[in-house]
Amino acid sequence: xxxxxxxxxxxxxxxxxxxxxGSAWIxxxxxxxxxxxxxxxxxxxxxxxxxxLDRFLAETTTKLETLAFMVSKHMAMLSEKDINDMLQQIxxxxxxxxHISFFSESTSSAMRLAKTTKQTVIDSDHTTTIVTxxxxxxxxxxxxxxxxxxxxxxxxxxMKIIDQDASFRLYDERGTMLLATNDIRPSQQxxxxxxxxxxxxxxxxxxxxxxxxNVQTSLPYIxxxxxxxxxxxxxxxxxxxxxxxxxxxxxxxAQKLELVGTLAASTAHEIRNPLAGIKGFIQLxxxxxxxxxxxxxFSVIQNEITRINDIVNEFLILGKPxxxxxxxxxxxxxxxSIHPIIESQAHLHNVVYSLQxxxxxxxxxxxxxxxxxxxxxxxxxxxEAMTDGGELTILLTKQNDWAxxxxxxxxxxxxxxxxxxxxxxxxxxxxxxxxxGLVICKRIVDMHEGTIDIHSxxxxxxxxxxxxxxx
Numbered sequence: 529x530x531x532x533x534x535x536x537x538x539x540x541x542x543x544x545x546x547x548x549x550g551s552a553w554i555x556x557x558x559x560x561x562x563x564x565x566x567x568x569x570x571x572x573x574x575x576x577x578x579x580x581l582d583r584f585l586a587e588t589t590t591k592l593e594t595l596a597f598m599v600s601k602h603m604a605m606l607s608e609k610d611i612n613d614m615l616q617q618i619x620x621x622x623x624x625x626x627h628i629s630f631f632s633e634s635t636s637s638a639m640r641l642a643k644t645t646k647q648t649v650i651d652s653d654h655t656t657t658i659v660t661x662x663x664x665x666x667x668x669x670x671x672x673x674x675x676x677x678x679x680x681x682x683x684x685x686x687m688k689i690i691d692q693d694a695s696f697r698l699y700d701e702r703g704t705m706l707l708a709t710n711d712i713r714p715s716q717q718x719x720x721x722x723x724x725x726x727x728x729x730x731x732x733x734x735x736x737x738x739x740x741x742n743v744q745t746s747l748p749y750i751x752x753x754x755x756x757x758x759x760x761x762x763x764x765x766x767x768x769x770x771x772x773x774x775x776x777x778x779x780x781x782a783q784k785l786e787l788v789g790t791l792a793a794s795t796a797h798e799i800r801n802p803l804a805g806i807k808g809f810i811q812l813x814x815x816x817x818x819x820x821x822x823x824x825x826f827s828v829i830q831n832e833i834t835r836i837n838d839i840v841n842e843f844l845i846l847g848k849p850x851x852x853x854x855x856x857x858x859x860x861x862x863x864x865s866i867h868p869i870i871e872s873q874a875h876l877h878n879v880v881y882s883l884q885x886x887x888x889x890x891x892x893x894x895x896x897x898x899x900x901x902x903x904x905x906x907x908x909x910x911x912e913a914m915t916d917g918g919e920l921t922i923l924l925t926k927q928n929d930w931a932x933x934x935x936x937x938x939x940x941x942x943x944x945x946x947x948x949x950x951x952x953x954x955x956x957x958x959x960x961x962x963x964x965g966l967v968i969c970k971r972i973v974d975m976h977e978g979t980i981d982i983h984s985x986x987x988x989x990x991x992x993x994x995x996x997x998x999x
Contacts, residue, residue: 627676720732807833922934
């Protein structure tokens with residue numbers, strides 16, 4: 529019952545509450561998204577109206593200016609009646625104009641401004657009109673004006689064709705409303721755009737998102753959220769079960785490893801005792817038999833005994849490291865002390881070897897001999913990976929509170945099937961390897977509270993990075 533109750537509370541905490549909170553957030557998010565979309569659509573249509581009005585005013589003004597230019601050319605031959613007849617014809621043919629008049633003298637402020645600037649003026653004081661001056665080319669004097677009253681109902685019809693239901697309003701520079709396409713709708717947001725060809729402003733209200741629209745758009749996302757949260761709930765249950773199984777397996781493996789380590793250490797100690805006796809008797813025999821053939825046999829036996837002793841030492845470290853006293857040493861000095869050994873091995877295998885020490889001291893608390901073994905093992909592996917020669921680089925640097933040792937080579941690299949098992953005992957890609965070298969290195973680095981990382985690309989090379997805490 530207790531486990532079932534805990535499971536029920538976990539379901540409420542991890543499923544029901546996130547579903548409710550997520551659904552509320554989706555509704556708010558969808559409302560914001562739709563409102564933003566309506567704002568962008570309203571602004572888009574406002575810009576369409578702006579461009580259309582700018583084009584409309586530009587075409588209208590251009591037509592009047594062209595007419596004024598033609599009249600100024602033949603002003604001497606045209607009477608006022610001729611000009612008015614021509615304007616009446618244009619009124620009948622062009623739906624943009626409500627009325628076009630000719631004035632020989634300025635009778636309004638817009639005319640006086642057009643006379644002064646010699647430019648067309650758009651006036652919206654009482655009615656929306658365009659005042660175009662007629663300028664004599666020879667004297668540069670203004671000899672008359674064309675005053676065209678625009679049809680605002682035609683402009684309104686053009687705007688309703690683009691968006692029939694939208695509510696747009698056109699204001700002049702004084703804030704006077706020139707026209708409105710529909711009734712003003714209640715809205716919390718409005719958009720405004722300024723015309724380029726006239727000091728006018730187009731204003732529009734952004735429609736409000738209804739609750740029905742919001743629910744309709746939010747429902748698929750809410751259902752998807754509920755399904756996703758339940759999938760996550762099932763994955764969490766699976767992960768908890770798998771984690772429990774993995775912890776039990778790790779505990780079992782740790783017990784096995786402890787047992788293997790203890791057995792390896794005790795076996796190594798038992799091997800070293802008779803090994804020491806064999807080594808001593810071989811030395812006595814080598815002193816007694818001085819002939820060349822015997823000495824050759826003795827040297828082979830001595831080499832094999834040394835190899836056995838090295839393997840036994842690795843077993844000892846794998847089982848339980850030898851008790852030594854920690855001391856403060858400079859990692860630069862530790863690597864420099866074994867530099868000749870690595871250099872001789874590199875020359876023997878036709879490998880170009882370079883060592884770059886840090887420019888500052890790297891003091892660490894360590895077992896000096898153990899760290900020497902780590903560097904030698906890593907350098908040996910790098911040299912053996914370059915069967916046809918290559919480049920071996922050992923680099924020492926300081927990074928924040930860490931002393932960093934990098935051993936890099938351009939050898940054959942580590943096969944992909946071995947990468948994930950590098951620190952497991954007896955796993956090796958070398959035919960004569962024991963599979964304990966990297967295991968010993970990791971054990972020693974862990975003893976010093978450091979880390980070891982391996983980056984390798986097959987047929988390109990390997991870089992091993994060891995980080996040790998500075999004192």
